[in-house]
Amino acid sequence: MSNRTAPRPALDSRDDTSPHGSPMTDSVDPFPSPGLMHQQVACSAGRIAVWWCHDSPAPDVGRGRALLSHAIAHDYERSTHGIVFTRDAWGRPALAPGQGLPPLSLSVSRRGTLTVAAVAEGIDIGIGAEHLTELPAPPLLRYALTAKERAGLSEEPEAQQNDSFCTLWAAKEAVAHAIGWPRLRALIDIDILLHPRPHLARLGKDRSPQGWEIVPLPLPSTRAAVVLAALLRNTPHPAARSAPHDEASHETS
Numbered sequence: 313m314s315n316r317t318a319p320r321p322a323l324d325s326r327d328d329t330s331p332h333g334s335p336m337t338d339s340v341d342p343f344p345s346p347g348l349m350h351q352q353v354a355c356s357a358g359r360i361a362v363w364w365c366h367d368s369p370a371p372d373v374g375r376g377r378a379l380l381s382h383a384i385a386h387d388y389e390r391s392t393h394g395i396v397f398t399r400d401a402w403g404r405p406a407l408a409p410g411q412g413l414p415p416l417s418l419s420v421s422r423r424g425t426l427t428v429a430a431v432a433e434g435i436d437i438g439i440g441a442e443h444l445t446e447l448p449a450p451p452l453l454r455y456a457l458t459a460k461e462r463a464g465l466s467e468e469p470e471a472q473q474n475d476s477f478c479t480l481w482a483a484k485e486a487v488a489h490a491i492g493w494p495r496l497r498a499l500i501d502i503d504i505l506l507h508p509r510p511h512l513a514r515l516g517k518d519r520s521p522q523g524w525e526i527v528p529l530p531l532p533s534t535r536a537a538v539v540l541a542a543l544l545r546n547t548p549h550p551a552a553r554s555a556p557h558d559e560a561s562h563e564t565s
Contacts, residue, residue, distance in 0.1 A: 347533070350383065355527045357545040360432040361387055362439075364531055364539075366425045376420030379429040380405065387431065388413060402492030419489045419541075421482075426537050428529075436544040438490030440482035443537035447474045456481060460503050460513070468506070478538035480504050483526050486542035487512055510540065 350363040363383045367375065381392040384407075396408040397418075405418045417432045421439040430439045447453075453462055461480050468476045488498035503514035510528070515521040529539040 348382070349531070349533060350386070351531070353527065353529060353541070355525060355541075355543065357435045357525050357543040358432060360430050360435075360437055360541060360543070362428065362430050362529060362531065362541070364426065364428040364534065366533070367427070375427050376422060376429060377405075379427055380418055380420060380431065383429055383431050384413065384416070400492070404489070404492040417490075419486075421485060421489065421539070423537060426534060428531070428534075428539055430541060432543075434545070436490045438486040438488065438542040439539070440485030440487075440489065440542070441534075441537050441539045442478040442482040442485070444474060444478055447477055453477075456499060458500070458503050460505070464506050475538065476506055479506065479510055479528075479540065482538045482540045483510050483512075483542065486526065486540050487515070487524070490542045490544050512542070 347367075348363070348365045350361065353360050353362055361383055363379055365379065377397060378392075380397070381395045384390075384395055385392040394411075396411060398406055398408045400406040405420065407413055407416055407418070414433055417430075417435060417437045419430045419437050419439040421428050421441040423441040423443055426441060426443070428439050428441050430437050448456065453465070457465065457477075457480060465473060465476055465480065483504040484498050484502045485495075487493075487502050487504075488495060493501070501514075501516045502512070504526075505511055505513045510526045512521050512524045512526060513519070523544050525543045525545070527541045527543060529541055531539055
């Protein structure tokens with residue numbers, strides 16, 4: 313394994329709506345794009361529409377919003393013009409009211425040239441994506457993962473550890489996006505375990521989070537990126553029962 317430090321993974325929560333919740337709309341139809349792809353994903357929590365594309369160079373701010381606009385326009389048979397976004401009480405991207413659309417859960421993740429967007433009804437959804445060519449150095453692992461996550465990663469076969477790290481990181485990002493948590497809190501207050509399948513083991517002080525499903529999304533043409541969706545179904549927002557740990561617990565929890 314090379315001693316060169318791997319790039320820092322990014323819990324990229326830029327959902328490309330306005331930074332302070334004021335509505336934003338697209339002035340031009342941003343698609344179709346030659347590399348635009350989509351598929352419907354069925355899981356126990358419900359169905360989600362997933363859209364993704366690659367841009368070279370990396371997309372400008374606004375690409376995630378444009379992709380969401382196109383997904384909504386396609387699925388609800390309307391023009392992208394006039395679709396207005398805002399943020400909800402938890403800071404998640406949302407549709408501004410009064411557009412004649414049902415309540416939708418929206419999420420965007422960007423990693424390098426890849427942008428992934430998801431739209432769902434009736435469930436809270438978050439998307440996470442990660443791609444690294446080698447495992448990060450130990451100091452970054454201590455920063456990025458909790459003690460339990462690092463212990464689980466160390467038990468993986470060496471050849472699998474890079475992909476397993478990407479799974480952990482993408483899952484943490486997805487859960488954070490689903491509930492609107494900032495990226496730094498996700499590092500400390502989300503525990504993901506890999507076996508028997510990736511699942512949410514802790515959310516703040518809640519050591520038995522209910523209603524969650526983490527779904528791997530093996531999307532075609534994502535250039536080896538690990539993409540996951542975190543779904544929260546039929547459950548109130550977990551803020552009341554997921555108070556944060558003291559930050560010092562990051563190394564011991």
